[in-house]
Amino acid sequence: MEKIYVTGKSGPLQGTVKVSGAKNAALPILAAALLCKGTTIIDEVPQLEDVNVMRGVLESLGAKVKVEGDTYIIDSSNLTSSTAPYELVRKMRASFLVMGPLLARLKEANISMPGGCAIGTRPIDLHLKGFQALGAKIQTDHGCIEGRVDNLVGNRVYLDFPSVGATENIMMLATMAEGQTIIENAAAEPEIVDLANYLNSMGAKIRGAGTNVIKITGVKELTSNRYTVIPDRIEAGTYMVAAVITGGDVLITNCIYDHLKPVIAKLQECGAKVFEDENTIRVIGNNRPIGVDVKTLPYPGFPTDMQPQMTALLAVAEGTSVVTETVFENRFMHVDELKRMNAKIKIRERSAVITGVESLKAAPVYATDLRAGAALILAGLVAEGVTEIGNIHHIDRGYVDIVNKFKGLGAKIERK
């Protein structure tokens, strides 16, 4: 099994790093390609393990997928199956995003119930509630969710929590429902906007994406088009934290400043200088970051997908910081690993109370999930000695070429 080795205290990171297309935008967009009764071309799809899994799911349903670099050419004219195989859904929760498109196209869908994962139990009740509101009959049998719909009719759906996945799945189903669907308390993440833009480019009628009320007027059919996925704000944020934790000077290209405002605000509070230019952000770190309090929230709040990286940063910041996780109930697995590296962190219910230390110490650690893995690389950059990170398949789920991108900034990092 390969591991990542990071030699710490190798100096401030410097240079330029280019951000790839957003995993969390690409995955729902690939699922939405099932709605098109023809060929759609999607550019800037990141070459990631999760994306490969979604490709497998689409192919198992009968879509023809051709990949040319970062471009996906998907022909969904003839879908041959309404069943997403357990082997693929088990690998990636986002596979469940094909349920809305399948119900819309084939009027039936059978998807294995996605399990929980390291960060929480992650139920799908809100997705199902939305499907039912639009006329679907849902049954759960032998670990499989079976959905059927005879009359797909728009309706008002109120989400108890602004779930990203539920908003996406319901929005995709509603594009082909009769009449209007209104999703209230919808998620407003940039990835929702990207999905809505993609669907609209195929002829869907969606208004309000990016706000908490999304209105969708159903259409009969979606048609071929070409679309470019937005840059990954979480990947960008991870390199921004790398600049700050090492006191470096990093130019991040291919990113959207507005999507990163909550992260930028916190890094500035930590003492970093942040400069915006067209599609680029330059981040200059202080000698030692200043501790801050962080609370994760749905967009436009601080993203939970940046919480582990921020926790790593605050582990070496001056003073005491409190990080509160409100989105997932179990997203502090990285804390035990950081503690193995000499971090002083106590968990108090949904908060991590962090007493910043002057220096971390390298240790063998495990990536318990994707962003936890990123946090351990960041910690490794400033730890004394060589940090050995195992379980790196989690990191491959969401970061394109992470070792070479860090090397390009001067980090001493190897994968072997």
Ligand SMILES: CC(=O)N[C@H]1[C@@H](OP(=O)(O)OP(=O)(O)OC[C@H]2O[C@@H](n3ccc(=O)[nH]c3=O)[C@H](O)[C@@H]2O)O[C@H](CO)[C@@H](O)[C@@H]1O
């Ligand atoms: C592929 C993708 O885009 N993944 C992102 C997506 O995940 P995902 O779409 O799974 O996250 P959600 O926004 O749905 O989950 C947020 C919270 O709502 C709860 N919930 C969700 C659905 C439901 O039916 N019932 C329910 O209770 C979840 O357990 C969680 O506590 O948004 C998360 C929150 O920004 C991010 O961390 C993930 O990186």
Ligand SMILES: C=C(OP(=O)(O)O)C(=O)O
């Ligand atoms: C939690 C994440 O992804 P997923 O929802 O696919 O598990 C993430 O990207 O940090």
